[in-house]
Amino acid sequence: MDSASPVVRSAVAILAALGIAILGLVGGTVLVFGAALGLQFAGVSLTPVSLIVISLVLVQGVAFGGIGLGYLRYRGLGRDYIGVRLPSIRELLFVGGGYVLAFGLAIAGSVVVATTGVEAGANQAAEIGLENPEVLLLLIPASFLLIGPGEELLFRGVVQNRIRESFGAPASIILGAIIFASIHFSALSGAAGARLVSISILFFPSLVFGTVYELTDNLVVPSLIHGAYNATLFSILYFVATNPNLQTALL
Numbered sequence: 001m002d003s004a005s006p007v008v009r010s011a012v013a014i015l016a017a018l019g020i021a022i023l024g025l026v027g028g029t030v031l032v033f034g035a036a037l038g039l040q041f042a043g044v045s046l047t048p049v050s051l052i053v054i055s056l057v058l059v060q061g062v063a064f065g066g067i068g069l070g071y072l073r074y075r076g077l078g079r080d081y082i083g084v085r086l087p088s089i090r091e092l093l094f095v096g097g098g099y100v101l102a103f104g105l106a107i108a109g110s111v112v113v114a115t116t117g118v119e120a121g122a123n124q125a126a127e128i129g130l131e132n133p134e135v136l137l138l139l140i141p142a143s144f145l146l147i148g149p150g151e152e153l154l155f156r157g158v159v160q161n162r163i164r165e166s167f168g169a170p171a172s173i174i175l176g177a178i179i180f181a182s183i184h185f186s187a188l189s190g191a192a193g194a195r196l197v198s199i200s201i202l203f204f205p206s207l208v209f210g211t212v213y214e215l216t217d218n219l220v221v222p223s224l225i226h227g228a229y230n231a232t233l234f235s236i237l238y239f240v241a242t243n244p245n246l247q248t249a250l251l
Contacts, residue, residue: 148227
């Protein structure tokens with residue numbers, strides 16, 4: 001591969017990054033489907049809460065985490081490749097600033113969409129949460145324990161780093177954010193155009209995750225930002241779901 005042309009190396013990097021991301025999504029989906037099918041055959045009644053638990057553990061935990069770690073092992077790479085350590089005071093400041101910026105960009109994007117009247121796709125987990133608020137109470141801690149770490153390991157630690165090997169930091173941040181946001185297409189409901197609108201909003205917080213990771217070289221930092229970002233969204237949804245008057249006013 002060292003003798004290959006830059007164009008070939010770049011193409012391989014992109015295909016590898018896409019393949020890893022798709023493998024994580026497909027692998028997680030297959031695991032969830034298999035587990036749900038097995039439980040149903042065993043006579044276990046599946047509730048929204050149990051389905052969320054199964055999905056979190058098997059997708060963000062087993063699939064994303066397993067594929068990310070498996071990739072590192074396959075290439076003979078250690079944790080230095082992804083950077084994992086306790087955050088310093090400086091890095092904790094990045095966590096706080098990154099969280100504010102990511103959430104601010106998401107709000108700004110949502111305001112623009114609402115102002116223009118463009119339809120956006122809805123997150124399926126959020127829809128389940130609005131109907132079953134107890135699910136949201138599970139998703140809040142899961143944001144820090146599974147969602148943030150699992151997704152950041154795969155999409156920043158592996159995908160972004162793999163792209164960086166051929167494209168450098170700026171392009172790896174942008175391309176990594178595009179892949180990360182796009183992979184959420186299947187997690188959204190609505191028409192394709194509406195889903196793309198939601199993906200475009202998610203792209204900007206993803207840029208923050210990737211940029212902070214590049215600046216700190218510590219995967220724990222974007223994982224904490226990502227976890228806090230998701231936990232805040234789920235907390236807001238819980239507040240809306242448990243206050244019918246507010247929910248009616250917003251609708």
